[in-house]
Amino acid sequence: MEKPIITFARWGNYTVAFKTLFEQLGLEVIPPEKTTSQVIAEGARMAPEMFCFPMKVTLGNYLPALKKGANTIFMVQNVGGSCRQRYYGVIQEKVLKENGHQINFLDFRATPKDIYRTIKEVSGASFWQILKAALFFFKKLRLIEKIEKTAQYCRPRELEKGATDRLLSDFFSKLEKINKEKDFSNFKKDALRKLKGIKIEKKADLPKVGLIGEIYTVCDPTINFEVERKLGLERIEVHREMDITYHLKKIIFPWKDWVIQRKINPYLRSTVGGHGRDAIYEILHYIKEDFDGIIHLLPMACMPEITVRPILEKIHQESGIPFLSLSLDEQVAEAGIDTRLEAFIDVVKGYYQNKKS
Amino acid sequence: MTIGIPRALIYWKRPQFWESFFESLGFKILLSPKTNKEIVEWGVRVSDPENCFSNKVYWGHLLWLDGKIVEASPHLSERSPVCDFIFVPRLKATEEKLEYCPKFFGLPDLSKILVKTPILTETFDPRKEKTEKTFKKLGKKLKKGSREIRKALGVALLKERELKEKETREFFEKIRSKKQKIVLVSHPYNLYDEYVNLRMKENLEKLGAEPIFIDEIPLEKSKVRSQKSKLINFHWEFGKEIMEKIQEILKYKISGAVEISSFACGCDAVLKEFVASEFKRNKIPFLYSIIDEHTGEAGLQTRLEAFMDTLK
Numbered sequence: 001m002e003k004p005i006i007t008f009a010r011w012g013n014y015t016v017a018f019k020t021l022f023e024q025l026g027l028e029v030i031p032p033e034k035t036t037s038q039v040i041a042e043g044a045r046m047a048p049e050m051f052c053f054p055m056k057v058t059l060g061n062y063l064p065a066l067k068k069g070a071n072t073i074f075m076v077q078n079v080g081g082s083c084r085q086r087y088y089g090v091i092q093e094k095v096l097k098e099n100g101h102q103i104n105f106l107d108f109r110a111t112p113k114d115i116y117r118t119i120k121e122v123s124g125a126s127f128w129q130i131l132k133a134a135l136f137f138f139k140k141l142r143l144i145e146k147i148e149k150t151a152q153y154c155r156p157r158e159l160e161k162g163a164t165d166r167l168l169s170d171f172f173s174k175l176e177k178i179n180k181e182k183d184f185s186n187f188k189k190d191a192l193r194k195l196k197g198i199k200i201e202k203k204a205d206l207p208k209v210g211l212i213g214e215i216y217t218v219c220d221p222t223i224n225f226e227v228e229r230k231l232g233l234e235r236i237e238v239h240r241e242m243d244i245t246y247h248l249k250k251i252i253f254p255w256k257d258w259v260i261q262r263k264i265n266p267y268l269r270s271t272v273g274g275h276g277r278d279a280i281y282e283i284l285h286y287i288k289e290d291f292d293g294i295i296h297l298l299p300m301a302c303m304p305e306i307t308v309r310p311i312l313e314k315i316h317q318e319s320g321i322p323f324l325s326l327s328l329d330e331q332v333a334e335a336g337i338d339t340r341l342e343a344f345i346d347v348v349k350g351y352y353q354n355k356k357s
Numbered sequence: 358m359t360i361g362i363p364r365a366l367i368y369w370k371r372p373q374f375w376e377s378f379f380e381s382l383g384f385k386i387l388l389s390p391k392t393n394k395e396i397v398e399w400g401v402r403v404s405d406p407e408n409c410f411s412n413k414v415y416w417g418h419l420l421w422l423d424g425k426i427v428e429a430s431p432h433l434s435e436r437s438p439v440c441d442f443i444f445v446p447r448l449k450a451t452e453e454k455l456e457y458c459p460k461f462f463g464l465p466d467l468s469k470i471l472v473k474t475p476i477l478t479e480t481f482d483p484r485k486e487k488t489e490k491t492f493k494k495l496g497k498k499l500k501k502g503s504r505e506i507r508k509a510l511g512v513a514l515l516k517e518r519e520l521k522e523k524e525t526r527e528f529f530e531k532i533r534s535k536k537q538k539i540v541l542v543s544h545p546y547n548l549y550d551e552y553v554n555l556r557m558k559e560n561l562e563k564l565g566a567e568p569i570f571i572d573e574i575p576l577e578k579s580k581v582r583s584q585k586s587k588l589i590n591f592h593w594e595f596g597k598e599i600m601e602k603i604q605e606i607l608k609y610k611i612s613g614a615v616e617i618s619s620f621a622c623g624c625d626a627v628l629k630e631f632v633a634s635e636f637k638r639n640k641i642p643f644l645y646s647i648i649d650e651h652t653g654e655a656g657l658q659t660r661l662e663a664f665m666d667t668l669k
Contacts, residue, residue: 267466304459
């Protein structure tokens with residue numbers, strides 16, 4: 001077999017961490033292309049018409065990497081339980097092969113055992129090497145998530161507009177190149193210090209908006225047209241619970257699911273696949289925390305999110321919290337989203353003012 | 358006491374089973390009428406716009422049972438509900454531990470939001486609980502003892518088996534027919550609902566073909582394992598069944614295949630790829646058609662005619 005050159009599914013800012021994981025294992029990596037409208041169009045052209053949006057996008061992300069010489073694709077299946085994500089790998093492999101790409105498709109289940117076995121087979125790394133790479137991967141992941149969280153706090157409060165975003169893009173490009181443990185800890189210290197150094201209004205009391213919905217669309221700023229940043233610049237604090245750590249925690253500690261189920265029992269008494277239950281849990285949580293708005297993001301016709309949307313709408317009607325549901329697919333234009341966001345921001349600010357007075 | 362059953366979606370997974378089960382327990386059954394224009398219109402109006410067409414039809418049937426759709430007489434719109442309960446089971450897995458469509462999981466909860474009539478429901482998940490026990494729990498809700506439940510279950514299963522046997526006999530008759538045989542691949546709720554599939558069966562018969570529903574193809578239980586499709590192993594009950602039945606039907610001489618999908622059906626997006634490539638590999642002409650509330654019969658007619666011409 002020829003030497004494997006890896007590419008994988010792109011996922012927002014976390015792509016950097018995945019890239020490091022494979023590099024640490026001594027594999028050659030060509031990272032997937034950044035998501036642009038061109039990439040989305042290419043993917044949508046090749047994918048089955050009625051399939052969900054993230055599958056089309058990740059397919060589009062592979063293509064330029066494959067052109068550059070990648071020959072092995074990593075794809076995790078069964079991330080969300082009952083939903084279609086389980087078949088991403090199978091369909092992508094089929095579609096790519098039908099289009100004449102000679103590739104080795106590694107489609108594995110999201111269990112530690114399966115992941116370990118697949119990685120071992122491809123890289124031939126020792127157990128310790130894999131463990132070390134995995135630990136480094138988690139460290140990087142945690143830092144990325146921490147940076148994102150801090151940015152969510154700083155952005156609406158910053159005194160100099162755009163300071164947070166400038167820092168962020170600088171961090172992510174630097175982080176991509178870091179491969180050594182020592183460099184990493186230096187970088188971490190430096191990054192956190194710089195983030196702290198952003199000049200902010202400490203006492204500002206701002207309206208808060210919760211971001212809920214499907215994990216891929218919520219986490220990837222290039223897919224959701226940077227909803228987080230846009231709201232932040234309008235001086236609205238954005239909160240989002242959904243990220244990779246949240247998801248991994250749920251796999252490792254199943255009782256989180258039981259707690260969620262107990263909380264949402266009056267509304268839904270079963271799982272509906274994907275993160276359907278989590279959306280209801282989060283909206284209830286945010287209402288309890290006295291938030292001023294909820295944005296629900298989903299890929300067009302996502303099965304779990306569509307099933308729970310009527311429930312979310314009912315909760316929204318009962319509590320009166322502003323609620324905006326945005327379905328994203330290859331047909332959606334940024335201008336349309338912007339208009340709806342602007343209107344929503346007005347509603348949120350009005351709601352916030354009313355509540356205060 | 359009257360129990361209402363919507364004649365859509367999960368009803369077609371086991372037609373007549375639930376009716377005869379409740380009837381032999383001594384309940385009256387109110388079955389919603391065959392799908393018609395009003396029902397679809399109401400369903401579309403109340404449903405989430407991105408939900409699949411089959412689900413929208415189901416909401417329409419629920420509203421009919423709730424007494425909301427009154428036959429073109431607006432002054433009657435305040436009529437009291439026509440049944441005491443509406444039965445909406447939560448089907449999660451089959452006896453073979455294969456999953457149903459995830460959209461079925463939330464049906465009872467969404468129905469509760471939609472209608473005023475109380476919903477009678479029970480979760481059927483043989484992976485977690487024996488089906489017999491589930492039925493017992495259902496009986497408790499209806500204040501029926503376990504012996505009565507067992508008896509009713511026996512009657513219902515017998516009825517279901519009779520229906521299957523009749524289907525099998527008809528299937529072999531159809532196979533013997535000299536007409537061109539067309540396999541219709543879809544979910545039972547698309548195949549048996551004539552309004553939804555735009556009388557596909559009738560139209561094919563008019564064009565001189567012998568339509569065979571994928572649902573009617575008999576599968577012997579012992580053979581099932583050996584006939585695993587080489588392409589994919591589905592965790593969905595319908596996916597696995599359809600792939601196996603395609604393997605079975607390929608043994609006979611068939612002239613063509615038509616797949617019908619409801620618009621925005623998430624499962625069919627996966628299934629279609631493999632159904633299509635299975636037929637293509639065996640060089641059988643294949644027509645794929647998506648239906649929704651806007652599909653016109655004339656458009657489908659034209660496509661069917663063109664398809665039939667290619668077979669000759």
